[in-house]
Amino acid sequence: MxxxxxxxxxxxxxxxxxxxxxxxxxxxxxxxxxxxxxxxxxxxxxxxxxxxxxxxNTAARNLVMQRSQAVGLIVHEPHSLFLEDPNIGEILLGANSALSQADYQMVSLVIESERDTERVARYLSGGFVDGVVVVSAREQDPITRVIERLDLPAAFVGHPQDLRDLPYVGINNRAAARAITERLIGTGRSRIGMIAAALDRDSGADRLAGFTDALGDRFDPSLVAPVPLYTYADGRDGMRALLARDPLIDGVFAASDVIAAGALNALREAGRSVPGDVGIVGFDDSAWALRCQPLLSTVRQPANGLGQRAAESVLSQLRGEAPELGGILLDTEIVWRDSA
Amino acid sequence: MxxxxxxxxxxxxxxxxxxxxxxxxxxxxxxxxxxxxxxxxxxxxxxxxxxxxxxxNTAARNLVMQRSQAVGLIVHEPHSLFLEDPNIGEILLGANSALSQADYQMVSLVIESERDTERVARYLSGGFVDGVVVVSAREQDPITRVIERLDLPAAFVGHPQDLRDLPYVGINNRAAARAITERLIGTGRSRIGMIAAALDRDSGADRLAGFTDALGDRFDPSLVAPVPLYTYADGRDGMRALLARDPLIDGVFAASDVIAAGALNALREAGRSVPGDVGIVGFDDSAWALRCQPLLSTVRQPANGLGQRAAESVLSQLRGEAPELGGILLDTEIVWRDSA
DNA sequence: ACTTACTCTGTGTACGTTCACAGACACTCA
DNA sequence: TGAGTGTCTGTGAACGTACACAGAGTAAGT
The missing domain is CATH 1.10.260.40 (lambda repressor-like DNA-binding domains)
Structure with missing residues (x-):
């Protein structure tokens, strides 16, 4: 020693x-x-x-009792996102409050490098935690595989496609898209289009579905501009396409804040004022929303609730209950600023 | 079992x-x-x-080896602050990188309630961590006493007054505040005020002291608006108060970037242009500084370095070296942009 | 052939707890 | 008096690992 x-x-x-x-x-x-x-x-x-x-000595106690009374919270984000995305802090606090109430200690583990990944994997394997909440895992994430191999009770906030049987919590994209579109309609716009991104993902498809839900009879398929990804460039291209199809368009639902930022660029380029000529709304309430000029009206995720529900899912598994399949979807909130 | x-x-x-x-x-x-x-x-x-x-099974290994190869990072902040202060994220990442390099696992523990305090105290006592970095401890903090009782290698980022022999790292708030205020005076402003936040903490009190140092004879106590916390809302309120007291105010030192962002909002609301009518400077060079319109002139705090140095202090104590007494103060840097 | 050195392997003990069990003691009731 | 019941206490084993030690085998040098 x-x-x-x-x-x-x-x-x-x-x-x-x-x-x-x-x-x-x-x-x-x-x-x-x-x-x-x-x-x-x-x-x-x-x-x-x-x-x-x-x-x-809790280490000794854990050894014999085979549990640690602690739950890990893994944040796997590139440096910049970690610092800028306010959702992460909220998720963390939400999880902490749920775990705290059940007398579990939350220990958060940050992964930034390959080295971190390996060390965290060892940590999880080491019996330091009884379960784990994973924030923003990647596809093919080594951590996900470690969790599966260990049969560690887990819950994901947001879910990569390759997540099969592991429980996750997310938001109801369809209902949120519907709500913000209705709000946009409520401002008196008559020719409303959508820049629909990533239709091959459930988030993208659901946001489009919510948009059509809201418009009902007035839905005009020609005013939907599908673009492949949630990127600034695609947002700009989508907006250009919409303007070409209908120069009198006066409302736009952008599938995400980044898309909206690109669209704003295209609108400025075309000499349209926002929100004067065109009202535009985004989705996510990310750092982009506050970077735009004018400030973006958008959909905020109940990040605190996401953390809380994910933690509760882990706790219920710890009590021996079967995890809820199909994921848990939470409702969102509209943040109305200046862009519409 | x-x-x-x-x-x-x-x-x-x-x-x-x-x-x-x-x-x-x-x-x-x-x-x-x-x-x-x-x-x-x-x-x-x-x-x-x-x-x-x-x-x-690392728990078993720890038991026999009498160490956990993990270092705790304790964040003891009220809810709102935790979310808005980007320094915390930077400190966390800085500490993580230093610990990671030494093959230590950083586990961050959030304290929000009385219940959390007790649980974290038990966690520390339980041998889960070999040392601890404490971010923004309070005066008379129970955690501080637990650390002293356990003789746990520790380092504080920022230091409460009642911290006696425990090592800490921080910045020279007073000198930095003085420097940026002098720079602001140099732009030719004549009626300069300050939104002073968190005067019950040394960071807040020292920034005010630096401000008065710089103004010397010209210091006017009525142009100091004290607000409780480093938040957007408090910044807005503080600016409103200053405008009410002196409508001709033309320079403002905001105690932090978040405060400055809130102040900019209040100035816009009041129809004042920045930097035309009023020059404003912040403190921290956080993500907020680049989110503001115009971009904020501010003091860059080496937050990442603070976390790193604190972690290194703990690591050196873990190697058996005596902790540096009197604290480590890191230099700051003025970042001059568009707001003044 | 005998020491010496080096490589490799297995065993016992310890880390600090919890838990199951066995036993001691006191009291009650037939 | 005896059995039964309830309260209290101590002891041995187990959790899964690291480490010291002893011992076996091999090779080299005298």
Whole structure:
């Protein structure tokens, strides 16, 4: 054993037992306040605990009890996103509050490098946590495979496509898209189009479905510009396409904030004012929403709730309940700013 | 032992030994790649490890080795601050990179409630971490006392007044505030005020002191608007208060970027142009500085470096070196952009 | 052939807990 | 008096690993 200089040895349950003149078992009973301990023994042990400054060694306890009473929260984000996406902090606090209530310790683990990935994988394997909440896993994520291999109770916030049987929480894209489109209609716009991105993903397809839901009879398929990805360039291209098809277009639902930012660029280019000539709304309430000029009206995810529900899912699995299949979808909230 | 349904038992070193037809000791040597293992034994054991899916139980390893190879990072912030202050993210990433390099796992623990405090205290006592970095501890913080009692190697980022012998890293808030205020004076402004936040903390108090240092005789106490927290809302309120007191104010030192962002909002609301009518400078050079319109002139705080240095201090204590006394102060840098 | 050195392997013990069990003691009731 | 019941206590085993030690085997040098 490496003795760290200047660091005194920790008192163990044996020291307490010796000090109080009883056995380990009795001390253990007092520490975990179980019944069948005499009043004298109890006070003697409590005095001894205070005297020697005893605190239970949880590592030893975990070893025999086979659990750690801790749940990991893994954040797997590139540097910039981690700092700019306010959702992450919210998710973290939401998870913490749910875990705290159940007397679980949340330990958050940040993955930034390959080295981190390996170390976190070892950490998870090491029995330090009883379960794990994963924020924004990637496709083919090594961590996901470690979780599967260990059968570790887990819940994902947002889900990559290759996530099969693992539970996740997300938002109801369709309902949210419908709601913000209705709000846009409510501002008196009559020719409303959509830049629909990533229709091959469920998020993209659901947002389009919500858009058509809201327009009902007035839905005009020619005013939907499909683009492949959630990128600035695709947003700009989509907006150009819409303007070409209908120069009098006066409302646009962009499938995400980045798309909206690109669209704003195209509108400026075409000499259209926002929100004067055209009202535009985005989706995500990401950092882009506050970077746009004018500030973007958009859909905010209930990030706190996402963290909370994910943590609750892990807790329920820890109680032995089967995880909910198909994912949990939460409702969103409209943030109305200046762009529409 | 509570058997969680559907969760198979983990393979141990014994299982590997049995599978490979060798003893525990040899398996242990392979796992920790020590010398003195025959080539055949090595391959047999590696095959056995893969077959039974063995991963070392770190809890057991810690128990015998008396260390966890993990360092805690405690964030003790009210909800709103945690979300808005980007420095926390930077500190966290800085600490993570230093710890990662030394092959230590960083586990971050969030304290939001009384309940959290107790649980984290137990967690620290439990031997889950070998040391701890504390971000923004409070005065009379129970966590600080736990750390002292356990003789746990620690380093604080920012330091409360009652921190006696524990090492900390921070910035020279007073000198930095003085420098940027002088720069603001240099642009020819004559009625300069300050939105002073969090005066109960040393960071807040020192920034105000630097501001008064710079103004000297010209300091006018009525042009200081004290607000409780580093938040957007408080920045807006502070600016409104300053405008009410002196409509001709033409320069503002905001105690942080978030405060400045809120102040810009209030200025826009009041029809004042920036930097035309009013020059404004912030503090932190956070993501907010680039989100503002116009881009913010501010003080760059080496937040990443703070986390890194704090982590390095803990690591050096872990190597048995004595902690640096008196604290480590890092230099700041003025970033001059468009807002003044 | 005998020491010496080096390589490799297995075993016992320890880390600090919890839990099951066995036993001691006191009290009640037939 | 005896059996039964309830309260309290101590002890051995187990959790899964690392480490020290002992011992076996091989090779080289005298």
């Amino acid at each position: 490496v003795t760290i200089p200047g660091r005194r040895k920790r008192a163990t349950i044996h020291d307490v037992a010796a000090e109080a003149g009883v056995s380990r078992g009795t001390v253990s009973r007092v520490v975990n306040n179980e019944p069948y301990v005499s009043a004298e023994a109890r006070v003697a042990i409590e005095a001894a605990i205070a005297k020697v400054g005893y605190v239970p | 509570v058997t969680i349904p559907g969760r198979r038992k983990r393979a141990t070193i014994h299982d590997v030994a049995a599978e490979a037809g060798v003893s525990r000791g040899t398996v242990s040597r392979v796992v920790n790649n020590e010398p003195y293992v025959s080539a055949e034994a090595r391959v047999a054991i590696e095959a056995a490890i893969a077959k039974v899916g063995y991963v070392p």
